[in-house]
Structures are given as structure tokens and as C-alpha cells.
Amino acid sequence: MRYQDAASFRQALEQRLKDRADGDGALLARMRKRVAFDRLLVRLAAVAPERWLLKGGFALDLRLSARARSTKDVDIEWRAEDEALLDILLDAATHDSGDFFVLTIEGTDAPEDRLGGSHRFKVSTSLAGRPFESFVLDVGHRETQEIRSETLRTDDLLTFAGIEPVEVEAIAxxxxxxxxxxxxxxxxxxxxxxxxxxxxxxxxxxxxxxxxxxxxxxxxxxxxxxxxxxxxxxxxxxxxxxxxxxxxxxxxxxxxxxxxxxxxxxxxxxxxxxxxxxxxxxxxxxxxxxxxxxxx
Structure with missing residues (x-):
């Protein structure tokens, strides 16, 4: 069912996640991150289709599900020119996906051991006027444009509210x-x-x-x-x-x-x-x- 306001949607989402976690605090934290990751990816898919590829821990999470390591960040490979990156991320943050989530994205310093061409951002999500989850977005850029990829599908954590999983292209x-x-x-x-x-x-x-x-x-x-x-x-x-x-x-x-x-x-x-x-x-x-x- 579709919820009429953010508060009722958040209440239903929190309860559903707790029910699915069944007392497992680590699983609950993992599912909350998955929801936040999903909401970023659906926005990126809408404003910048075919300009990025998912990689890193969350790509493995989607492939291997419960067997994968839990991850606290999202990694993507950027296909666009660096000059366009920040503008596209800001467009993604303000894109209305009809899910009541509000996203903010801000730049932060990348670790010294990151390879050249890498950028790091902090993504914060809020719902019904309160913080939901925050995480790191790492964006890499490779000169080679031809990178083998395959389509992955995010979890069905929001289908109870009529919000379908998103299909994303990920590195092979x-x-x-x-x-x-x-x-x-x-x-x-x-x-x-x-x-x-x-x-x-x-x-x-x-x-x-x-x-x-x-x-x-x-x-x-x-x-x-x-x-x-x-x-x-x-x-x-x-x-x-x-x-x-x-x-x-x-x-x-x-x-x-x-x-x-x-x-x-x-x-x-x-x-x-x-x-x-x-x-x-x-x-x-x-x-x-x-x-x-x-x-x-």
C-alpha cells in the first residue's frame, strides 16, 4: 500500500524492519543501511542512467545476500567527466522519487591511500523530519570506458509500501x-x-x-x-x-x-x-x- 504521509510510512518501515530482524541488532542495522543505499541508487539511476556502475561491498551484498560482509558505504565507478560529477550528485539528492526520503550529499576528504581520480562524499538520509541513516559514497573514475558489467537488483525491503526494488548496473x-x-x-x-x-x-x-x-x-x-x-x-x-x-x-x-x-x-x-x-x-x-x- 502507498502511505499518505512520511510519518506513517516511517512508522511502518521501522516496524517492518524490526520484525524482519527478529531481535538481531546487526541484521537490523544492515537492513537500514540497505534501505538508505537503495534510495541513493534509485535517484542516481533516474538522473544519470548509464553513467556509473556499482562496485565494492554493496555490489557483493546484492550478489551474495546474507553471506556477504556487512558494508557501511557505497562504491561506484563513474563513467562521466569529473567536472559533471558534483552537479549530478546534487541533482540526485534533490530528485523526488516519491518515497518521502530526503537526501543531502556533501564532499569530504578522501583517504590518502585512495588512488587518483577518487572522490568521497557523505550521504545523509532523513525521513519524516528525522535522520534515518548516513553513509560514505566513494566514487572512482577509470580512463577505460569499456568495463564489463551485469544487472543487479536491490532488495524488496520497501515493496510493502508499493516501492519497487531498483535495477542497477554493477561491475562484473x-x-x-x-x-x-x-x-x-x-x-x-x-x-x-x-x-x-x-x-x-x-x-x-x-x-x-x-x-x-x-x-x-x-x-x-x-x-x-x-x-x-x-x-x-x-x-x-x-x-x-x-x-x-x-x-x-x-x-x-x-x-x-x-x-x-x-x-x-x-x-x-x-x-x-x-x-x-x-x-x-x-x-x-x-x-x-x-x-x-x-x-x-
Missing amino acids: LEVQVAEKLHALTRTYEGGRTSTRTKDLVDIVLISTLSSLDAESLKREIQEVFTSRGTHPVPYSVPSPPPEWDQPFQHLASEVGIPSKVTGGQRAAAAFLDPILSGEVPAGTWEPENQRWEKSG
Whole structure:
């Protein structure tokens, strides 16, 4: 049913989310973020169709649902010129989507370890005159315009109010794996090695749930490393440092994969080393058997 005013809609939404969470505070917080993310994406889809692609943690969330890590931000790849970015985001914030939500978007400083061409914004959502959720929007820009993508659909958290999920274009899963491998193996500001435990967790999770094409994955790895130009493609997945043990265990328990970081490295290596070494030039990854099925 459609609600006549923002207050009654908010009351119904809050109650529905609590009912679906069934006492799980973490799930409730996650669903609230999903609603806020959804409301931003529907506005971006309306004012800037075909000018951006979803990526990052929320893209994985839509693909893997409850198995994915919870995420507190939205990442998109921008296809437009940087000069148009802020104007389009402001247009998105003021676009009336008929959902009673009010959005504000303001620029903020990006972390030093973000690659060039990246921008960070704070998005605040309010409903019925009160804050609902806020989150970070990270926007990257790549010179290469041809990025493989696929269509994903957001959750049905608002269909009770006659508000349908939104379909969004997201970077292909092979591209996402390539970007995570790059982040995992990159050296950061001041010569620091990666502390992005979450990327190892995500790679392992993807390997347990998703089938991928070897040729496509190899091509996307090469494209990501070439376009970013920070370091060459590695020949294997490196061993993580000992200080990754605790954070890996925490994240692994959240998504239901083995909690030992050494086991995570072995799983990631079984998945990616045959591609990096050229052992498997063509074939399909079989997640249920945790191996590549060669072809040709």
C-alpha cells in the first residue's frame, strides 16, 4: 500500500524492519543501511542512467545476500567527466522519487591511500523530519570506458509500501575479483603493505559461491593492474602477515568461511594462482569442488 504521509510510512518501515530482524541488532542495522543505499541508487539511476556502475561491498551484498560482509558505504565507478560529477550528485539528492526520503550529499576528504581520480562524499538520509541513516559514497573514475558489467537488483525491503526494488548496473564479478587482488597486493602510502583483510575474506567467499570464467578473469586482472599502474600482476597470492589473524577471524565468522587466515590464503591461492601463473588459460571455476575445470 502507498502511505499518505512520511510519518506513517516511517512508522511502518521501522516496524517492518524490526520484525524482519527478529531481535538481531546487526541484521537490523544492515537492513537500514540497505534501505538508505537503495534510495541513493534509485535517484542516481533516474538522473544519470548509464553513467556509473556499482562496485565494492554493496555490489557483493546484492550478489551474495546474507553471506556477504556487512558494508557501511557505497562504491561506484563513474563513467562521466569529473567536472559533471558534483552537479549530478546534487541533482540526485534533490530528485523526488516519491518515497518521502530526503537526501543531502556533501564532499569530504578522501583517504590518502585512495588512488587518483577518487572522490568521497557523505550521504545523509532523513525521513519524516528525522535522520534515518548516513553513509560514505566513494566514487572512482577509470580512463577505460569499456568495463564489463551485469544487472543487479536491490532488495524488496520497501515493496510493502508499493516501492519497487531498483535495477542497477554493477561491475562484473571478474572485475571485482581483480580489484580485490590489486588492493590485496598493493603497497600503500609510506611503503605500507596492505591491511585490507576484507579483500582476502571477499575473495575466499566469492570462490566458495560463484562460478567464474578463466579467460575473463585473467583479462580483467591484467586490465585493472595496467590501468592503475601501481605494481605488476603477482605470480601468486602472497602470504598474509601475522597481524591479520584476528581481523580475518572476525570477518570470516561473519560470512561463514573457515576462520584461520592461513586457510584463507590457501583457498585464495587455489582460486587465483592457476590464473596468475597461466596454468589454467581457459576453463571454469567450480565453487562446489574448489577447482578449475580446464577447457580447450
